[in-house]
Amino acid sequence: MRPMCGSRRIFLGIWPTGPGTLICHEPFTEFVLVFFYDPAREELAEFSNEDLVGRVHAAIGDEDVEVTIKGTAGWQVNAQVAPVYSAGRLFCMGDAVHRHPPTNGLGLNMSVADAYNLAWKLALVLDGRAGAALLDSYTAERQPVGAEGVNRAITSLGDMAAIDAALGFEPGQSEDDGWAALAAVDEPGPAGAQRRRALRDAVALTDYQFNAHGLELGYVYTSDAVVPGRGPAPEPAADAHLHHRATSRPGARVPHARLELDHTAISTLDLVDGLGFALLTGPGGQQWAKAAAETATRTGVPITVHVIGRGTGGPADPYGEWAELREVDCDGCVLVRPDRHVAWRYQSFDAAGVDALSAAMDQVLARTTTARPPITW
Numbered sequence: 001m002r003p004m005c006g007s008r009r010i011f012l013g014i015w016p017t018g019p020g021t022l023i024c025h026e027p028f029t030e031f032v033l034v035f036f037y038d039p040a041r042e043e044l045a046e047f048s049n050e051d052l053v054g055r056v057h058a059a060i061g062d063e064d065v066e067v068t069i070k071g072t073a074g075w076q077v078n079a080q081v082a083p084v085y086s087a088g089r090l091f092c093m094g095d096a097v098h099r100h101p102p103t104n105g106l107g108l109n110m111s112v113a114d115a116y117n118l119a120w121k122l123a124l125v126l127d128g129r130a131g132a133a134l135l136d137s138y139t140a141e142r143q144p145v146g147a148e149g150v151n152r153a154i155t156s157l158g159d160m161a162a163i164d165a166a167l168g169f170e171p172g173q174s175e176d177d178g179w180a181a182l183a184a185v186d187e188p189g190p191a192g193a194q195r196r197r198a199l200r201d202a203v204a205l206t207d208y209q210f211n212a213h214g215l216e217l218g219y220v221y222t223s224d225a226v227v228p229g230r231g232p233a234p235e236p237a238a239d240a241h242l243h244h245r246a247t248s249r250p251g252a253r254v255p256h257a258r259l260e261l262d263h264t265a266i267s268t269l270d271l272v273d274g275l276g277f278a279l280l281t282g283p284g285g286q287q288w289a290k291a292a293a294e295t296a297t298r299t300g301v302p303i304t305v306h307v308i309g310r311g312t313g314g315p316a317d318p319y320g321e322w323a324e325l326r327e328v329d330c331d332g333c334v335l336v337r338p339d340r341h342v343a344w345r346y347q348s349f350d351a352a353g354v355d356a357l358s359a360a361m362d363q364v365l366a367r368t369t370t371a372r373p374p375i376t377w
Contacts, residue, residue: 022059030070033059038171044074077101079154081147085139091118098146100153103160104209109216110149114142120275120338121225124365129300131366137223145219152241156209162202166195213244221251225337227344227360234327248327250344254280254336257321259308266315268308268322272340276302277361282323283309284331284349291354295361303335303361335360 023032033056049069057063082097094111118138124130164170168181185195214237222228229250237243246255257268272278281288285307292303307314308322309330317323326334329348335357337343344360346353362368 035059039074044072047072077154077157079150081143081150083143085114085143085146086135091122091135091138093118093142097143098150100150101157103153103156104149104212104215106149106153106216110146113145116339117142123275124301127300129365131368133366134225134364137221137225137366140223141221141225144222148215148219152208152212152215156206159202159205159208162205163199166198166202168195208241212241214239215241217244217253219253220247220249221341223251224366225343225364226251226341227363229345246325248325248334248342248345250342252342254334254340254342255322255325257317257325258319259315259322260318261315269340271304271306271315272336272338273304274302275338276304277338277343278336279303279305279333279357280322280326280336281305281307281333281349282317282326282330283307283312285333286312287331287349288333288353288357291357294354295358298358299361299365299367301361301365333357337364 021034023034024030025032035055052069052072053067056067056069057065078099078101080099082092085092085097093114095107097114098107098110100107118135121130121134121138125132125134166185168184169178170181173181184192185199186192187195218237218240227250234245234247234249237245246252248255254268254272259266259268259271268280271280279288279292289305289307292305296303308317310316310318323330326332328334328345331349332347333345333349333353334342335344343364344357346356
């Protein structure tokens with residue numbers, strides 16, 4: 001909470017569960033104050049304006065601040081995910097298919113990723129360059145991500161209760177009792193030491209709420225729009241939610257690696273553009289260009305070949321990061337979809353790779369399946 005001047009406008013979103021917190025909506029004059037109450041004992045309509053202003057003053061610790069209550073809204077924690085994200089011509093995304101508390105901050109990212117996953121598929125199908133069955137991969141790819149995100153968010157919310165318990169806070173506790181419980185955390189002796197250990201353990205759990213990089217970046221799609229790779233999957237990270245282990249495995253997000261092009265720093269993520277696919281290869285992989293051009297002409301979907309390496313005419317790999325992450329030989333290739341997930345990879349260029357690339361594009365674009373009739377719009 002930072003010092004502020006002038007009138008404050010507060011919109012109160014009242015949670016049935018969870019701690020109170022201030023969320024700034026309009027710097028620095030308009031805030032949402034989120035606090036919990038017991039709906040079994042209180043009704044939302046029973047809170048008077050004076051009650052609400054009092055709660056704001058208690059939260060900020062200053063009774064002299066002028067407060068204007070703009071409104072109130074009740075909200076209940078949900079942990080819901082739709083079993084399917086589409087039916088016929090109807091496609092849903094975002095909060096329509098996954099609802100959860102804001103812990104972990106997953107909602108917006110998952111919603112944008114839903115849209116990103118669907119948009120390129122829908123565009124290519126409507127343009128006649130991909131089969132309608134490509135749209136079936138939307139649910140197959142995004143629903144497991146939504147389910148895991150909802151599970152993580154509700155788990156993180158429950159983990160926060162361990163902090164209250166370690167601090168000695170209890171429902172219905174008076175302010176004086178709360179301060180006394182808090183003071184006990186600093187007491188010498190076995191009891192105080194046990195409380196401090198419990199607090200450290202409780203705070204450690206919040207690592208999953210603030211640093212779940214594996215959960216946020218490490219999901220791997222499994223669908224007909226991904227051509228499975230040969231061999232076993234890479235060894236998972238020690239904690240798959242906390243730690244992201246980059247891989248070029250088909251279905252995974254293409255690894256970020258720092259590159260340089262025309263004296264400008266770029267990322268492997270920058271090599272994908274619009275509705276086109278990107279084929280990433282290295283020295284000796286120039287022969288992929290002809291195969292990619294032929295496949296692109298036949299399918300009508302661009303495939304841009306990037307030969308990564310110093311002296312190739314393409315992006316340089318100054319730190320050797322792409323060489324470490326690509327998991328194929330330097331003349332092999334990694335084919336990346338418009339949403340920057342790996343569609344297919346090939347270990348080393350050979351004559352069979354030309355046909356394999358063509359077949360991979362047909363599978364990813366659902367050009368070889370007739371299981372689902374065309375969609376008319």
